[in-house]
Amino acid sequence: MLEFELDILSVDQIMTVLDKNKDNFDTVTLLIQYIYQFKSKIPKEYLYEQLTNLYPIAIKIQILDVLDSLYSMDELDIERIKSEITTEKNLVFIKNYIDFLNGKYQREQKGTVMLQSMFYGDFEDSGKGNNGGLAILLKTLGNEISIDSRIDLVLTITISDTMRKPFMASYKENHLFVRLPAYLDRTVADPFLKKELFIKRFIKNFLVKLNIQPDIFHIRYLDNASMATAKLSKELGKQLVLTLAPDPHRNMTDEEGSLKLLNFNEAELLLNKIKIGDELVLMSDKILGIGGRKVSKELLLYFPQFNYYDMEYKMKMIDEGIKIDKNSSKKDNVDYICELKELVGIDSSFCDQPIILNVGRLAKIKGQVALFKAWANSELKQTHNLLMIGGDLENPNQEEKEIIDFFNQQIKERPELKDKFFHKGALHNDEIRLVEKSIMKKTFDYPHIYLASSMKEEFGIAILEAMSRGFLIFAPIKGGVKSYLTNRENGFLINTFNEKTIAKDTQEILYHSDISNEEFKQIQLAGKDTIEKEFSIDKIAKTFTDTYLTLLGGNEIEV
Numbered sequence: 001m002l003e004f005e006l007d008i009l010s011v012d013q014i015m016t017v018l019d020k021n022k023d024n025f026d027t028v029t030l031l032i033q034y035i036y037q038f039k040s041k042i043p044k045e046y047l048y049e050q051l052t053n054l055y056p057i058a059i060k061i062q063i064l065d066v067l068d069s070l071y072s073m074d075e076l077d078i079e080r081i082k083s084e085i086t087t088e089k090n091l092v093f094i095k096n097y098i099d100f101l102n103g104k105y106q107r108e109q110k111g112t113v114m115l116q117s118m119f120y121g122d123f124e125d126s127g128k129g130n131n132g133g134l135a136i137l138l139k140t141l142g143n144e145i146s147i148d149s150r151i152d153l154v155l156t157i158t159i160s161d162t163m164r165k166p167f168m169a170s171y172k173e174n175h176l177f178v179r180l181p182a183y184l185d186r187t188v189a190d191p192f193l194k195k196e197l198f199i200k201r202f203i204k205n206f207l208v209k210l211n212i213q214p215d216i217f218h219i220r221y222l223d224n225a226s227m228a229t230a231k232l233s234k235e236l237g238k239q240l241v242l243t244l245a246p247d248p249h250r251n252m253t254d255e256e257g258s259l260k261l262l263n264f265n266e267a268e269l270l271l272n273k274i275k276i277g278d279e280l281v282l283m284s285d286k287i288l289g290i291g292g293r294k295v296s297k298e299l300l301l302y303f304p305q306f307n308y309y310d311m312e313y314k315m316k317m318i319d320e321g322i323k324i325d326k327n328s329s330k331k332d333n334v335d336y337i338c339e340l341k342e343l344v345g346i347d348s349s350f351c352d353q354p355i356i357l358n359v360g361r362l363a364k365i366k367g368q369v370a371l372f373k374a375w376a377n378s379e380l381k382q383t384h385n386l387l388m389i390g391g392d393l394e395n396p397n398q399e400e401k402e403i404i405d406f407f408n409q410q411i412k413e414r415p416e417l418k419d420k421f422f423h424k425g426a427l428h429n430d431e432i433r434l435v436e437k438s439i440m441k442k443t444f445d446y447p448h449i450y451l452a453s454s455m456k457e458e459f460g461i462a463i464l465e466a467m468s469r470g471f472l473i474f475a476p477i478k479g480g481v482k483s484y485l486t487n488r489e490n491g492f493l494i495n496t497f498n499e500k501t502i503a504k505d506t507q508e509i510l511y512h513s514d515i516s517n518e519e520f521k522q523i524q525l526a527g528k529d530t531i532e533k534e535f536s537i538d539k540i541a542k543t544f545t546d547t548y549l550t551l552l553g554g555n556e557i558e559v
Contacts, residue, residue, distance in 0.1 A: 002030075003197055007038040014040055022053050026194075029183045032062045033201060036069055044071060051084035057163055058183035060085040061097065065205075068101045089164050096167040097181070105168055105176075106211045111152030114548055115214035116142060118158045119192070119225040123177055124165060127426030128392035132361045133461030134220065136429050139171060140323050144541030146175035150549060155214060157203065159225070161186060180206060190269050192224040200228035204235075216241060216548045222248075222277040230283050239551040242284040244315075245291075245458040246302035248273050250478065281305055281314075285551055289317040290458045291480030316547060319484070321540030322464045324532055325433065339438040343431065344424040346387070353420075354444045356384045356451050357471065359432055359462045362391035362400040367453030369406055373499035374453075376410065376417055379507055383446050385420045387439075389432060393425035429465075436469040446510065447472040447520045453496050457481050464535055467491065467527040472520055474506055484534065488515070490526040 001008060009017075014031060021027040035042055047070075050063050064085065067076055078098070086094045099105070116138055121131025123139045138156055146154040153174050160179030169177045182202045184191040192199065207213060217233035218241040219226040233240040248270045254260050262270065281287065281303055289299045296317045306312050338351035356375060360366050368388055375386045388407075391400045407423050427435070439448055450466035456479035457463065463475050463485075473491030475481040485491040494505035509515065515523075 002034060002037055002201060007040075009034065009040070011040055011042060014042065015046060018050070022055075025056060025059060025183060026185060028055065029059055029062060030198065032059065032066060033198065036062070036066050036205065037201070039069060042066070042070070044075075048077070048080060048084075051081065056161075056183055057085060057087075057090060058161065058181045061094075061181045062183070064097075064101070073102060089162070093160075093163040093165065093167050093179070093181075100167060100209070106209075107153075109152060109212055112150065112216070112549065112552065113153045113155060113212055113214045114145065114151060114216040114218060115155045115157065115229075116218040117220070117226060117229050118156065119221065119223070120158070122158060122160070122165065122179065123156075123169075123171070124428070125392075125426065126429060127359070127361050127390040130361060130363070130397075131426075133459075136322075137320055137461050139177075140537050141321075141541055141544065142175045142177075143172045144537050145545050146172045148541070148545050151545060153212070155212065157206075159184060159199075178206070189265060190223070190272075192228075193269075193272065194224075196224040196228045196231075198228075199225050200232045200235075203229060204232055214238060215552055218243070218548075219280070222273040222280065224272075224276065227276050227280065230280055234283060239285045239548075240283060241286045241288065241548065241551070242280050243288045243290060244277070244281070244299065244303070245289075245480070246299060247456075247458060249277075249302045250456060277303070278305065281311070282309070284314065286547060287315045288547070289315055290320070291317070291483035295480050295483050318543060318547070319535060319540060320459050320461065320464075321535040321537040322461060322468060322531070324468060324536045338442075340387075340435065343435050343438060344387075344389070344422070344427070346422050346424075347419070349419065350385055350387075350422060351439075351442060354384045354446045354448050355439050356380065356386045356449045357389070357436070357439065357466065358387070358451055358453060359389045359466070360452075360454070361426070362396075362403045364399060364403075365455050366390075367455060367496055367502075368403055370496070370499040370502055371451060371453035372407065372410065372421070374503035374506065376414065376421075377499070378503040379511060380503065381417065381420060383510070384449065386422075387435075388421075388423045389435070390426050391423075433465065433469070436466060436471070440470050445517060447517075447524060449474060449506075451502075451506065452476060452481070453502060454479075455496060459483075464531055468531040470524050470528050472524050473527055474509075484530060485527075488523065490523060490530045 014035060018028065018031055047063055047067055051060055064081060082094065118134055118138055121135050123135050125131045126135045142154040142156050145151055153176065156177045158179055159182050163181060165179060167179055171177055180202060182199060184195060213236060216239050217229055219229050220243040230240055252259060252270060289296055300306050306315060338348040340346040340350055341348050358368060358371055362368060375381050391404060396404060411418050411421065448471055450463065450471035451474040452460060452463050454476050457476050459480045460475060463473060463481060467473055473485060474494050475485055475491060476496040477493040482493055485493060487493055492509055495501035
C-alpha cells in the first residue's frame with residue numbers, strides 16, 4: 001500500500017489494527033509510517049495515548065513525527081510529549097530532534113551533496129558491537145571530502161537504537177553525521193532483511209524534512225539497508241556509487257575450497273547478500289573495488305556479470321586511507337616511560353617485553369580467540385606480551401560476552417598468563433594512536449607486532465594505522481590486504497584460518513627464518529613509508545571526490 005500510494009485504510013481501521021497489534025512492533029511501525037505518508041486524520045488525543053504504550057523510543061519518535069505532520073507545534077503539548085519519550089539517557093537526542101522538526105537544521109543546498117551510509121555502528125563507538133574500522137574511515141574521509149570547495153555537504157547516516165548521543169552532529173562545517181531513529185528488531189539475525197522498503201521511506205522522509213536532495217548516494221554493504229538506499233537514489237534520479245567486495249562470497253567455502261555446510265538460516269542470510277550484490281552491480285552508476293588494482297581480477301571472478309554485460313567501464317579500483325600523523329617519525333628526546341598504565345590501565349611491567357597488538361571489534365570472524373590460543377600455546381608467549389583492544393565491556397552483545405568470558409576463563413585456568421595478557425575495551429581512535437605511539441617508543445631484540453587475526457580483511461584501516469606507527473605487520477592472506485602489503489617487503493601475510501596456522505606462520509617468520517633484527521627494522525620502516533606515500537586520507541579523499549564529480553559531468557583527474 002505504502003509503495004503504491006494506496007490510501008485504503010480508514011481512520012477507524014487504523015486505530016483498530018493499532019490497538020489489536022500494540023505488542024507487534026513491526027506492525028505498529030508500519031502503521032505509523034502509513035499515517036505519516038497519507039496524513040491520516042488520527043485524533044491528537046489518541047496519538048498522545050499511543051505515547052504511553054510500552055513502545056521502543058524509536059516508535060514513539062515516529063509518533064512525534066506524525067503529530068508534527070498533522071498539527072503545528074503551537075497546537076501540540078510539547079511538555080506532555082517530552083514526558084513520555086524523554087529519559088535521562090536520550091535527553092540530548094530528543095532536544096536535538098525537536099529542534100530538527102522545528103526547522104533548525106534546514107539549509108539551502110548550494111552545490112553537490114554526497115550521502116554515505118554506514119548502518120553499522122557509530123562514529124563514537126568504533127570497536128564496540130558490530131562497529132569496526134568503517135566508522136573511522138567514513139568519519140575521516142567525510143571530513144576531508146567536506147573541505148573540498150567543490151562539495152557543498154557530506155551527509156553520513158546510520159540507524160541508532162540507543163539514542164544516547166545527539167540526533168545530528170557536525171564533524172566539520174560541511175560534514176553532518178545523522179543517527180536516524182528507525183525501529184529495527186535487533187533480536188533477529190538480520191534486522192534489515194524484512195525492512196528494506198521501510199528504511200527507504202524513512203530515509204526519504206528525513207531528507208524531505210532536512211530540505212536536501214543528495215546528488216550522490218554511496219553505499220558500502222551488500223544488505224537490505226544498502227539496497228533501500230540504492231532504490232531511493234534511483235527513485236530520485238540520482239547517482240549511485242557502490243564499494244564492492246566479494247563478501248560473503250569468500251565465506252561460502254572452507255579452507256580447502258569446498259562449500260561449507262550451512263543450516264537454512266545461515267544459507268538464507270548469505271545467499272540474500274549475494275543476490276543483493278548481483279542486483280547492486282547492475283543498479284550502480286560507479287563501482288569502487290576495495291584494495292586497488294591487485295585484487296581486481298579476484299573481484300571479477302566473483303562477479304562475472306562485469307564481463308558478461310560488458311560493464312568493466314563501471315568499475316574503478318580505489319584504496320582507502322587514514323589521517324597521517326605528521327609527527328609520527330619524530331623521536332622523543334626523553335627517557336622512556338611506560339604510558340600504558342595511564343592510557344589503558346596496564347601495569348608498567350607490561351612494557352618490559354615486546355608487545356603483540358590487536359585492535360578491533362570482538363567477533364568470531366575477527367579471530368581474537370584464535371589469536372589468544374596461538375599466542376598462549378606457542379613460543380610467542382615467551383617473547384611477547386599480548387594486548388587486545390576492542391569490544392563493549394559495559395553492554396556486550398552475545399558474541400562479545402562469549403569472547404570476554406573465554407579470556408577470563410583462560411586467565412583463571414592459566415594464572416601464569418595474567419601479567420602477560422591484557423584486554424581493554426574499545427577506545428576512541430585518538431586514544432589507540434596514543435597507545436601505539438607509547439608502545440613503539442621502546443625497542444627490543446624482537447619487534448613489536450601488530451597481528452590482524454581476522455579470517456579475512458577487505459582492507460584493514462586498523463592495519464594501516466599500525467603500519468603508520470612502525471609496527472611489524474602480520475595480516476590475513478585472505479582479502480584485500482595483499483593489495484598493499486608484500487611479504488618481507490613491508491610486512492607479512494599469514495594464514496589466519498585458525499590458531500594453529502596463526503602460530504605456525506608467525507613463529508616461522510620470527511624464530512625460524514633467516515630474517516635478521518636489522519631486516520625486520522627495514523620492513524617496519526618500509527611499512528611506514530607505504531602509508532605515508534600511498535594512503536594519506538587527503539590524497540584518497542581527492543580521488544573519491546574526483547570520482548563523484550565525474551558522475552555528475554566533471555572530468556576525472558588521474559592520481
